[in-house]
Amino acid sequence: MDGPIASAVVLPDELSLPASPPVNGHKRRQESLSEDTSKRPRLENDTATQERRESTTKDTKDDKPAPVRRERGRERRLFGAALGALSQNSATTGQKRRAEIEKRQLAQRKQDDQESEQRKAERAARRKEQRWKEHKLLERDQVCSANSHSIP
Secondary structure (H helix, E strand, C coil): CCCCCCCCCCCCHHHHCCCCCCCCCCCCCCCCHHHHHHCCCCCCCCHHHHHHHHHHHHHHHHCCCCCCHHHHHHHHHHHHHHHHHHHCCCCCHHHHHHHHHHHHHHHHHHHHHHHHHHHHHHHHHHHHHHHHHHHHHHHHHHHHHHHHHHCC
16 A cells, blocks of 8 residues: 555455456355355245234235324325316406407407398388288279279
């Protein structure tokens, strides 16, 4: 360690020696035999473990845990917030303008309909008056023609 240190980490002398490449190709260091003996070997046919696994899966499938009071309150708040957002009148300027245009068009349509009905009524009244006049003229002509035929 005579020269300057290139990094802030200083390695102890025993780890700074180049390690031999791993024998089995893995980068992890091999565990010592003393560590292996302290661990219990894993058995594939361990019935107690399988029974515990089966019982926990049965319990979770059959029994549904009751919702926690805090979660229920949160659900209510979220539902209330969603309803509040939906009920708000969030009309933008474009929507307001469209609504005003629709109101004006509706009013114009009503006025046009009223004028149209009024014109129809006036035409019907003129027709009726014209027919009445023609009917009177026809009656007078018939009376006159009947009188002229009856006098010899």
